[in-house]
Amino acid sequence: MSLFRVTGTEIKGIGAAVPNSAVSNRDYEFISQADRELLIRTTGIESRYIALNGQTTGDLCYTAAEKLIGELGWNRSEIDLLIFVSQSPDHFLPATSIILQDRLGLPKTTAAFDIMLGCSGYVYGLSVAASMMATGGFRRALLLAGDVSSAGVNVKDKSTYPLFGDCGTATALEYNRDYEMFFNLQSDGSGKDAIIIPDGGLRHPIDNDSLIEKEYEAGVIRHRRNLWLNGFDVFNFSVREGPPNITQLLTHFNLNIEETDLLVMHQANFLMNETIRKKLKYPAEKTPYTLKNFGNTSSASIPLTLNQALNGQTDGRKLLLASFGVGFSWGSCYLQTGSMICPAVSQI
DSSP: OEEEEEEEEEEEEEEEEEOSOEEEGGGOTTSOHHHHHHHHHHHOOOEEEOOOTTOOHHHHHHHHHHHHHHHHTOOGGGOOEEEEEOSSOSSSSSOHHHHHHHHTTOOTTOEEEEEOOSTTHHHHHHHHHHHHHTTSSOOEEEEEEEEOGGGGOOTTBTTTTTTBOOEEEEEEEEEEEEEEEEEEEEEOGGGGGGEEOOSSSSSSOOOTTTTOOEEEETTEEEOTTSOEEOHHHHHHHHHHHHHHHHHHHHHHTTOOGGGOSEEEEOOSOHHHHHHHHHHHTOOGGGOOOOHHHHOBOGGGHHHHHHHHHHOEEEOOOEEEEEEEETTTEEEEEEEEOOSEEEOOOEEO
16 A cells, blocks of 8 residues: 655645636537536536647646746756646657756756656655655755646537646645655556547557547547546546545544645546545535636646635645546645745636
């Protein structure tokens, strides 16, 4: 079981950026008005920000990082680690992290690499960054997490298109021996087909059939380069595995959920997340959401929700983070923050 404690990393700030293009699920033309209202009520998603042609995850994360670095007053020469977490990189290669090291004007002494994870990506990425910083060799780091999920969904697929929004985030981390983070990470690749883009990789390269649209059920039209989502399987997995993962973390390290200030979950679906919250018997008023105006922003959803919940400059908080989804991959994290800067979300 991947339960571990990391000492030496403090979160100093979280920034976010979205495209300057919002769409409303109330205007979604491929389902009836009654179905739109039901969709909004069950998912909690009213509107989302969708990338314009040519906008990439790297663009969104770059904007979030630029603003956060400026507000923190950090010297770029002191940033020595950059991790980019996404399932929608700017290129097949090179790694988007390497490109962002140059765009952000970071020194060539910066270690930079990508992590290809979606829903669980922020917790996994935080664990990797914290573990590397625990040695004391890295002093300041940027964890950039985001996705342009809209690039993979079909507008005629009611099971995916109304759910996903695009966002890039930046989390500033600093070495500090007074802070600890606690993690529980898990995976189950037998669930790979529940959320998948079938074609486009080396296993199934794009061929003449990849872009042929088919109707798989009423209102679900897509091709094999689109995202395929089995909502029933994802729901069952998340409510089955999410709560025990959190409980194991708290029990193993003798942590008290009642002492936490916020439970911040991956923003997948309001009904699903509320089921998890109720299983944990956690207060609704301490469980923030960004689903209504941003949708499911994949790896960006936890940092985006933290940015909105903490709202500006904050003092110390005890946070419980929970992620679950594509893979299947899931994990939880307990941490305490000090003073943090959370700039307003940028639009580009």
